[in-house]
Amino acid sequence: MTNRRVVITGVGVTAPGTPGVKSFWDLLTAGRTATRRISFFDPSPFRSQVAAEVDFDAELHGLSPQEIRRMDRAAQFAVVTARQAVEDSGLEFSSVDPDRVGVTIGSAVGATMGLDEEYRTVSDGGRLELVDHRYAVPHLYNYLAPSSFATEVAWAVGAEGPSTVVSTGCTSGLDAIGYATDVIREGSADVMVAGATDAPISPITVACFDAIKATTPRNDDPEHASRPFDASRNGFVLGEGAAVFVLEELESARARGAKVYAEVAGYATRSNAFHMTGLKPDGREMAEAIRVALAQARLNPEDIDYVNAHGSGTRQNDRHETAAFKRSLGEHAYRVPVSSIKSMVGHSLGAIGSIEVAASVLAMQHDVVPPTANLHTPDPECDLDYVPLVARDWRTDAVLSVGSGFGGFQSAVVLADPGLVRS
């Protein structure tokens, strides 16, 4: 590996509630929640009926009628959010060799919403086993193969370098950033448009999480349904959205006088090789990912000012990651603020890792850490400082953001002020 360093110079966010970076940050710092009763379809047949939905108007965000028609909602999020990030970066893409620009988009479940709808049609409501191709929409292949998300983003920004989708379940949003960082470090690109998207709020997703009781049945109080680390929590709240970044090689970013949000100073992923959905309580593999990411960043646990937790609001997760923080950060785990924005924007599966990185870089920009909403009575086994209810003014120069997902993937990203990292 070379000594090339990678920084974030542009941020785009399409999160539950009103899309856009500012609305997202306002929501988080106010400790408000975007969880509500599902409005996309009648959720009453399902066990869990709440979700964090984006109030998204594709046309308002500049997509043409044909783009809207050929793209699943998750692809629409990705394109709109990537354009925001590019604009925010101030980078003139026309002045960069397109070959040196790549795209990495994370997504756990691809075009699941489009597939659900289209299956219903071609199977005539599930009646036909031999589904009828004459009723298929012409762009169904783009739903079949979620690599279309990378294509759409690349075509939207004019990238002709290495482009792919990274799909590692609920750590996709961190792993996509790690992947893009590696591509710049090895010299295969100078700029990567990287992030993640998911739009899973459809009957098939709701039904499958119902089946394993992973999502909360707290239907009578949707605004307070996502309760990570609270003793009363009983499952996660499904979300949707996207966050996309412009990643650049540090020297060229400096040379053009770019605004630098943070350096992607360390990244690692490990697997628990244990169970597709279960977690061992000891948090060993996540702790190892954290340890390696810190080592790569050449930072000590004490250098971390804020931990953006996976904090999904399932009992096994909250205990697993609390153990992982103690194992990897030692005594510092008790001193550093830890919070879960899933309490406010829900769990958007593959997208959330990138949305949490966006929250982390905004925390660095504003020196404010977002709270864990709805945390009134902590689970006695979760005994860290989870920043309950209220955002905190807090000098934040280095952040650890972690994720944990089905398939056993455990990932960690360390973001830091480039001046902090010893090169």
Added chain:
Amino acid sequence: MSVVVTGLGVAAPTGLGVDAYWANTLAGVGALDRISRFDPSGYPARLAGEIRDFVDEDHLPGRLLPQTDRMTRLALVAADWAFADAELTPSDLPDYDIGVITASHSGGFEFGQNELRALWSKGGQYVSAYQSFAWFYAVNSGQISIRNGLRGPSSVVVSDQAGGLDAVAQARRQIRNGTSVVLAGAVDASICPWGWVAQLTSGRLSEHDDPRRAYLPFDEDAAGHVPGEGGALLVLEDGAHAAARGARVYGEIAGHASTMDPAPGRDRAPTLQKAIQRALADAGAVADEIGVVFADAAAVPELDRAEAEAITKVFGPRGVPVTAPKTGTGRLYSGAAPLDLAAALLSLREGLIPPTVNTRPSERYELDLVTGEPRRAHPRAALVVARGHGGFNSAVVLRAPDPS
């Protein structure tokens, strides 16, 4: 540092296991046939490359069957074979020193189909508890890591039919970052009515009913491809690690590059040639060093032309032997390119280039396409090309092991 291949696990329509696949590939055996998995008579395309001799229960414990799609079962077994071929027991390695990186094209689509049917015909409460992971794109890496205790860096890439090479490239990055061994490649399967209907909308499926006339890349009669199922997983290893344990080396992953074609309608050139040139540069290789090219072989005239142009611009007209043994298996989606890597490594080892079957090469492409009998040659390096719907291009350069 070098990254080498020390084990191959193959599940292909033309053979389960490396030996059966290679023997049939050299013999020019074709496995394309009318679909048997469901009744295809109502669809405009009716042929596929199915794996017909794989019995789940012979290879996997019963408890895994209800929670796995067909592609995952094939992948789990290909992984077992790859480790056996490499004479490597994952648990012998230190903690976190071995991972798995696969590509996926469309996940466990048949599993997803069955659960969508349950949802819409009977109701949400009939959806399987396994639906939360059995269909998704990450499932093969997850299940392989669990079955083999792989706790190192693992991942999944999705770049349509180029993804298999991108997975291998990402595995190489992780090995260069310090992981000793990564299992990499892809195994895909989506031959089910729902997958079929979705694939039909690509407009690239052949509608011929004669298996010998249906998938004819670089032929005047090219009119689309025939899908297949399967793929390959490769044990990638740090060269020094392989040498220290006395492992047999098939070859080195010497170079890789990937590019994205510009959006249609923009006045810009396609980028496959650049991907090939960069993969060569990455390998520190000149074009003359490449003894054989395993082509993507789309069998859509404009795509064949684009690929032939890219190859002839780099190697000259008829400047290098080109082959596409996938004409015997059908296109295996993300599994196709890793299977080509396996075939290319076997070519390097045996000094034999397997033939492209059925195609009568059109003069217009100016390719030295290997057809008929396998060709005796002594390539020291090979190029494998893969493209995906939506502009993906990827290329890998393989080098034969140093004869000393």
